[in-house]
Amino acid sequence: MATATLNPTDADKITKLKSAVSGLNQISENEKTGFINLVSRYLSGEAEHVDWSKIKTPTDEIVVPYDSLKPTPEDPAETKALLDKLVVLKLNGGLGTTMGCTGPKSVIEVRNGLTFLDLIVIQIESLNSKYGCNVPLLLMNSFNTHDDTQKIVEKYSKSNIEIHTFNQSQYPRLVVEDFSPLPCKGQTGKDGWYPPGHGDVFPGLKNSGKLDALLGQGKEYVFVANSDNLGAIVDLKILKHLVENKNEYCMEVTPKTLADVKGGTLISYEGKVQLLEIAQVPDEHVNEFKSIEKFKIFNTNNLWVNLKAIKRLVEADALKMEIIPNPKEVDGVKVLQLETAAGAAIKFFDKAIGINVPRSRFLPVKATSDLLLVQSDLYTLADGFVVRNPARTNPANPTVELGPEFKKVSNFLSRFKSIPSIIELDSLKVTGDVWFGAGITLKGNVTISAKSGKLEIPDGAVLANKVAPSPP
Secondary structure, three states: OOOOOOOHHHHHHHHHHHHHHHHHOOOHHHHHHHHHHHHHHHOOOOOOOOOHHEOOOOOOOOOOEEEHHHOOOHHHHHHHHHHHOEEEEEEEEOOHHHHHHEEEEEHHHOOOEHHHHHHHHHHHHHHHHHOOOOOOEEEEEOOOOOHHHHHHHHHHHHOOOEEEEOOOOOEOOOOOOOEEHHHHHHOOHHHHEOOOHHHHHHHHHHOOHHHHHHHHHOOOOOEEOOOOOOOOOOHHHHHHHHHHHHHHHEEEEEEOOHOOOOOOOEEEEEOOOOOOOOOOOOOOOOHHHHHHHHHEEEEEEEEEEEHHHHHHHHOOOOOOOOEEEEEEOOEEEEEEEHHHHHHHHHHHHOEEEEOOHHHHHHHEEHHHHHHHHHHHOOOOOOOOOOEOEEEEEOOOOOOEEOOOOHHHHHHHHHOOOOOEEOOOOEEEEEEEEEEOOOEEEEEEEEEEEOOOOOEEEOOOOOEEEOEOOOOO
């Protein structure tokens, strides 16, 4: 690919930036080079503008319906051979701060005292035990989660699973005013730095040496997913399909609901499959993008990628994903962090496809309202897998809105004596200082608001299509 061309002013900015970055001893040469390349690409304005008229809806050859995949092999030896080609990688760079927790988000307890990471380890252990295979687990940490994760994984040392960790890159935040690295302005702590998004997973695998080690073990595919997506479990049908059809990249997509209108979608564009994110959409087409009529699917960020292809493309420096500028403020200083997303890499891989998977493969826990769903009777837990209760006939989950009093996990847990039964719930909205007793059942559409002072819902209460307290 041609190198981005810079005007003289920007070229001068890059020269000064290179000089400043060369003195940052906290990061490696690979990180320095990667950062300078990213900023150069950003300044050159090489961001692709999407020509709306060229967008086509992908066919079933490109976005394959899950139901059309062949069944999983019946022969255990064939299944073992298939699984021995696989590595599971969880994106573990995020902190639990939005849910009021310290440390990596993956150590928040999800159910029965088990954390996200516990469930992931139990799932892979049960696969390895059942088939006698060796599926390793990789965790991509950020500098924010590395130290804590290293301590946490020690508790799995006796388990039947190889766990590897590596760090994604650490880049300096850019001061907007003069385009200098924030750490050079005396910001010596963690606030001077940022992890550049999960698009960094590909160079991260290569630079850490993990990629070559895995290829040396005969591994062929990596299944990448967010550590907080409880639905992202190993799927043999998908793996078998990719191996047989030699697809280098597969993105799991699922039908959009009104809750997902901002999610990226797959399109056919100039003969290639491509991810279209809301940030790339011209203003006049945003409503069309959000409609669930034209763009019916969205990216779950469950990705299956061929390891040899990653090596080839990273070595050729060919993975030039769209840059996502993320403006922030640190101690009153306006800064910019440039990020990339792993899903945007789809267009660089050969025979890349999407697979339209059931919604059950997308169960992220982003807030305590999601925690309420997965801790309730809507789900059960078996072998580390969170399984939806068949007693719920509605394929969609209830919508749950909890007020700020419930935002932190500790507050959320203290406000419920036990999690209510919600099998027949359609929607729940809670505002104010509300406390739930034990054995409560919620059905239909329920709104609870404590207008003044504390409101306690008594033990054993059944609220069906109710506004509480009742309006005068």
